[in-house]
Amino acid sequence: MREPKIGGFSERLNSQAEARKALLEKFKPKPTVRPAEFETSAQKKARELEEIRARRAAEKEEARIRAEQAEAERQEAMANDEQLQLELKRQERKDRKAAAKAEARARREAKSASRRG
Numbered sequence: 001m002r003e004p005k006i007g008g009f010s011e012r013l014n015s016q017a018e019a020r021k022a023l024l025e026k027f028k029p030k031p032t033v034r035p036a037e038f039e040t041s042a043q044k045k046a047r048e049l050e051e052i053r054a055r056r057a058a059e060k061e062e063a064r065i066r067a068e069q070a071e072a073e074r075q076e077a078m079a080n081d082e083q084l085q086l087e088l089k090r091q092e093r094k095d096r097k098a099a100a101k102a103e104a105r106a107r108r109e110a111k112s113a114s115r116r117g
Contacts, residue, residue, distance in 0.1 A: 039047075078084055
């Protein structure tokens with residue numbers, strides 16, 4: 001005689017009832033896990049806003065430091081560059097001569113205007 005895979009009628013009914021219970025168990029509401037400290041949406045938004053402000057301030061400070069370092073490097077490179085120093089001196093001399101020329105022209109025009117008028 002061979003043995004049946006599932007026992008008799010009562011075993012089938014029991015296994016069917018267990019399966020039904022397991023299926024219904026999935027639909028039962030589960031208890032919710034509540035945080036120990038409840039944070040409202042306004043508090044959450046304020047906290048996130050504060051984090052963003054702090055991060056932006058840090059980025060801004062970092063950018064300012066980088067700009068200062070770049071400016072210092074540029075100043076040092078300019079001081080070390082003799083050719084650039086000569087060009088700056090020439091440009092300064094040209095600017096002085098142009099200013100003196102413009103001043104002399106203004107005096108001449110003022111003098112000639114006083115003769116005419």
